[in-house]
Amino acid sequence: MPSAASAGSAASATELRPDDSTLGGKAVGPVSASDAGAAGANAGRAQAPDNGFDARQNVLNRRSAENDYNYAVDEHNCYSKFFVNYCIGKARDRMRVVQADIRKEQLALNAEERTARAQQRDQQAALQRAQDEANAPQRVANEASNVETYEQKQRQHQLDQAQRAAEAPQRAANEQAYQQKVQQHALDQAQRGISAPQAAANQQAYDQKQANFQTQLEQARQQGAQKAQERVEKQQSYERKQQTAEQHRQDVEARQKQAAEKAQQKQQEQLQQQQQLEQQKLQQQQQQ
Numbered sequence: 001m002p003s004a005a006s007a008g009s010a011a012s013a014t015e016l017r018p019d020d021s022t023l024g025g026k027a028v029g030p031v032s033a034s035d036a037g038a039a040g041a042n043a044g045r046a047q048a049p050d051n052g053f054d055a056r057q058n059v060l061n062r063r064s065a066e067n068d069y070n071y072a073v074d075e076h077n078c079y080s081k082f083f084v085n086y087c088i089g090k091a092r093d094r095m096r097v098v099q100a101d102i103r104k105e106q107l108a109l110n111a112e113e114r115t116a117r118a119q120q121r122d123q124q125a126a127l128q129r130a131q132d133e134a135n136a137p138q139r140v141a142n143e144a145s146n147v148e149t150y151e152q153k154q155r156q157h158q159l160d161q162a163q164r165a166a167e168a169p170q171r172a173a174n175e176q177a178y179q180q181k182v183q184q185h186a187l188d189q190a191q192r193g194i195s196a197p198q199a200a201a202n203q204q205a206y207d208q209k210q211a212n213f214q215t216q217l218e219q220a221r222q223q224g225a226q227k228a229q230e231r232v233e234k235q236q237s238y239e240r241k242q243q244t245a246e247q248h249r250q251d252v253e254a255r256q257k258q259a260a261e262k263a264q265q266k267q268q269e270q271l272q273q274q275q276q277l278e279q280q281k282l283q284q285q286q287q288q
Contacts, residue, residue, distance in 0.1 A: 078091060
């Protein structure tokens with residue numbers, strides 16, 4: 001009997017394992033969904049103001065991970081017990097209690113964060129409105145200035161068009177006069193017996209003369225510039241020589257002055273020596 005009971009228990013335990021694993025899979029499913037929601041909250045929180053939400057979210061994430069880990073450990077340990085389903089059910093209940101607590105705190109945290117983001121949006125909107133109101137006079141002035149500038153350009157454009165229209169007859173008359181002069185010049189050349197090739201040759205010769213003249217003129221300009229540069233260099237050289245001569249003269253005068261001072265000093269020393277000799281002679285005569 002004991003062996004039969006043991007066999008029946010083993011069989012029942014063996015039959016219950018697939019159900020338990022399935023239930024365990026169902027239990028783990030919501031936890032994974034909550035983790036996904038927490039990850040989404042973390043992604044959205046990157047744009048939220050920093051009021052300690054990140055730290056609180058990290059705590060909730062850590063508690064959720066610990067809860068999943070504890071449930072997995074309890075489920076694994078249940079397979080070594082006799083009442084597997086009962087053990088797994090208890091572990092699942094404990095996991096769901098903690099999960100519900102985490103879910104409650106997560107909802108509260110999300111609500112606080114939404115409120116904070118709403119307040120931040122309201123503050124930013126208020127600041128933007130205040131800035132728009134402060135910039136309104138300048139914006140109106142800029143728009144008025146732009147309108148006035150545009151109108152001035154339009155008026156100037158109309159004046160230019162009117163002026164061009166008024167000058168059109170004169171331009172047409174000038175063009176007609178030029179064409180008449182060209183025709184008259186061609187007639188004059190024809191009357192003088194100058195053919196078109198001869199006229200082209202004459203024009204080419206004239207152009208060559210003009211080119212030669214321009215070349216000679218440019219050479220003359222270059223030579224003039226070179227001579228002017230040479231004159232400047234000669235003037236600078238002359239000024240340097242004058243400065244050198246002046247410096248030499250000053251040096252000579254300084255040396256002459258020093259020599260005169262030395263001669264005068266030497267003369268004074270000789271005079272002092274002579275006076276000393278005379279005094280010594282007088283003293284000797286007085287002693288005798």
